[in-house]
Amino acid sequence: MSAPPDARRREPARLSAARLGAIRAGVGAPPFDPRALRTGVVHLGIGAFHRAHQAVLTQDAMAASGDDRWGVLGVTQRSRGVVDQLVPQDGLYGLLTKGARASSLRVVGVHTGVAYPGDETGRVVASIAAPATHVVTLTVTEKGYRIAPDGGLDVSDPDVAADLAALDAGARTATGLPSTTPTRPTPRLVPGPDGPPARTAVGLLLRGLAARRRADAGPLTVVSCDNLAGNGPVLAALVAQALEHARDDDLRAWVDTSVRFPATMVDRIVPATTPAHHTEAEALLGLRDAGLVVAEPFTQWVVEDAFAGPRPPWELAGATLVADVAPFERAKLRILNAVHSTLAYRGALRGLPTIADAVADPDLLAAARALVDEDVLPTLDPPPGVDLRAYRDQVLDRMANPATGHTTRQVASDGSAKLPQRLLGTVRDRLAAGAVPHAAAATLAAWIAYVRTVACDGLVLDGRAVTLDDPRADALAAAAAGPVDGLADRFLALTDVVGDLGESHELRDAVGAALRDLGVR
Numbered sequence: 001m002s003a004p005p006d007a008r009r010r011e012p013a014r015l016s017a018a019r020l021g022a023i024r025a026g027v028g029a030p031p032f033d034p035r036a037l038r039t040g041v042v043h044l045g046i047g048a049f050h051r052a053h054q055a056v057l058t059q060d061a062m063a064a065s066g067d068d069r070w071g072v073l074g075v076t077q078r079s080r081g082v083v084d085q086l087v088p089q090d091g092l093y094g095l096l097t098k099g100a101r102a103s104s105l106r107v108v109g110v111h112t113g114v115a116y117p118g119d120e121t122g123r124v125v126a127s128i129a130a131p132a133t134h135v136v137t138l139t140v141t142e143k144g145y146r147i148a149p150d151g152g153l154d155v156s157d158p159d160v161a162a163d164l165a166a167l168d169a170g171a172r173t174a175t176g177l178p179s180t181t182p183t184r185p186t187p188r189l190v191p192g193p194d195g196p197p198a199r200t201a202v203g204l205l206l207r208g209l210a211a212r213r214r215a216d217a218g219p220l221t222v223v224s225c226d227n228l229a230g231n232g233p234v235l236a237a238l239v240a241q242a243l244e245h246a247r248d249d250d251l252r253a254w255v256d257t258s259v260r261f262p263a264t265m266v267d268r269i270v271p272a273t274t275p276a277h278h279t280e281a282e283a284l285l286g287l288r289d290a291g292l293v294v295a296e297p298f299t300q301w302v303v304e305d306a307f308a309g310p311r312p313p314w315e316l317a318g319a320t321l322v323a324d325v326a327p328f329e330r331a332k333l334r335i336l337n338a339v340h341s342t343l344a345y346r347g348a349l350r351g352l353p354t355i356a357d358a359v360a361d362p363d364l365l366a367a368a369r370a371l372v373d374e375d376v377l378p379t380l381d382p383p384p385g386v387d388l389r390a391y392r393d394q395v396l397d398r399m400a401n402p403a404t405g406h407t408t409r410q411v412a413s414d415g416s417a418k419l420p421q422r423l424l425g426t427v428r429d430r431l432a433a434g435a436v437p438h439a440a441a442a443t444l445a446a447w448i449a450y451v452r453t454v455a456c457d458g459l460v461l462d463g464r465a466v467t468l469d470d471p472r473a474d475a476l477a478a479a480a481a482g483p484v485d486g487l488a489d490r491f492l493a494l495t496d497v498v499g500d501l502g503e504s505h506e507l508r509d510a511v512g513a514a515l516r517d518l519g520v521r
């Protein structure tokens with residue numbers, strides 16, 4: 001039976017540029033007319049993190065400088081979901097900042113467009129090739145880089161192979177000359193002027209670089225903002241390897257001289273947006289906002305000052321430009337992200353739905369501190385001006401903020417792609433120093449126990465079943481199944497995840513002992 005008309009809730013109007021004037025007092029509005037911005041940045045992976053981090057710093061930097069050249073074309077990678085969220089809103093969305101005691105809302109308006117390569121590869125490529133574009137940034141998750149077990153580009157991945165073939169065909173079309181040796185198979189022809197849709201972030205970037213070189217549009221800076229150790233150099237190497245594979249020596253030489261890949265350390269806890277966040281934000285804004293993102297108050301961006309050309313004045317918004325990002329990045333990944341994963345796996349195993357719940361558990365807090373104190377700190381050189389013990393405490397304090405609602409299930413996802421970045425470097429360094437990393441082994445064991453529980457027994461958090469969300473889910477589930485005897489060995493034999501670490505019998509023994517401590521029998 002339908003409700004009587006007066007009891008029906010009237011849906012508020014949707015956020016858009018035309019309704020900027022209707023934004024309520026107390027909600028921060030963009031400090032300029034977003035419609036007047038020019039596009040100077042192309043961002044691949046316009047997920048929640050980019051919208052709550054780089055986009056906000058870009059807005060603040062443009063406001064502080066009056067320089068309106070740095071509008072962003074946002075590119076969504078896997079589906080057109082964000083296009084449907086943001087295009088009807090003229091790129092505008094709210095950022096709900098959740099401190100432990102107070103929340104605030106501001107509207108962000110830096111996106112001059114949103115594109116999905118499945119529909120608009122040509123538009124993205126043209127934008128990367130435009131002379132007014134000076135920077136391409138990325139947040140496509142760890143697995144989005146398609147890194148092979150040996151650390152290079154996974155050319156056996158069909159999506160990567162398709163993108164390389166399209167690049168090859170594009171080069172042939174552009175030059176009118178064969179770009180391949182006669183002995184190589186003929187690449188498939190490009191259907192239409194833009195070629196087939198790019199399937200991977202690196203493939204899309206390569207297509208953009210090739211077009212930029214052809215257009216003679218000048219140098220470009222490509223900035224990875226993902227939680228990857230050495231994100232800039234890693235991306236540079238993937239691009240170089242792809243060009244070697246495609247045998248495009250001319251493009252390779254141009255990239256060598258004209259494209260820079262600075263490294264960055266990015267930090268802000270940005271959980272997935274929930275229906276409760278939407279309700280809270282709508283009450284503050286008075287408008288409906290399908291693109292809402294949520295974040296903690298803390299934000300940090302340390303960027304290697306190695307740009308090929310102009311860049312947004314991000315330092316005016318609080319970014320730190322440094323000569324060497326590595327110590328900042330290593331400390332953040334090994335402390336914050338490794339602690340996050342520890343709390344996520346151990347917390348989920350105890351039925352705790354959020355990271356804040358996990359920090360509040362004294363056993364789990366002790367495990368997190370032990371990981372940092374016993375195994376991580378001995379592997380780190382403090383970044384200039386940073387006290388790493390104070391940093392550890394600050395990180396734990398941020399994670400204790402219950403208001404963000406960051407879930408253990410979200411942080412626990414993609415362990416096979418995340419742990420090599422945030423934990424295994426610590427393990428490797430400790431073993432090389434002759435130490436057995438018991439606390440880090442306990443985090444590995446917690447991951448294994450989590451995978452086994454989810455894959456074999458089933459796990460319910462907050463009333464919802466957890467699924468094994470991981471690019472290597474099948475291999476992990478196979479390793480998890482079977483007798484407990486040999487469980488640690490089976491996981492440490494997954495060389496595409498752990499490399500050669502399984503050769504250490506001390507580590508295998510330590511992980512086995514930690515599994516028993518966790519009650520995995």
Ligand SMILES: NC(=O)c1ccc[n+]([C@@H]2O[C@H](COP(=O)([O-])OP(=O)(O)OC[C@H]3O[C@@H](n4cnc5c(N)ncnc54)[C@H](O)[C@@H]3O)[C@@H](O)[C@H]2O)c1
Pocket residue numbers: 044045046047048049050075076077078079139140141142143144145200201225226227228266267268269270271
């Ligand atoms: N959320 C955070 O707290 C946070 C903080 C620091 C850094 N980061 C970095 O940002 C990344 C994205 O986080 P988010 O919160 O925006 O997540 P999200 O799920 O909101 O967005 C993920 C983005 O990555 C793209 N993507 C996902 N899988 C991909 C694949 N296989 N290939 C290409 N693109 C793919 C998606 O299309 C989307 O644009 C993280 O993986 C991490 O590296 C996140």
Ligand SMILES: O=P(O)(O)OC[C@@H](O)[C@@H](O)[C@H](O)[C@H](O)CO
Pocket residue numbers: 141142227266267268269270336337340341410411418
């Ligand atoms: O974003 P993910 O899912 O790859 O990793 C989960 C978290 O550890 C991570 O996003 C942190 O919240 C972030 O790195 C804080 O800066």
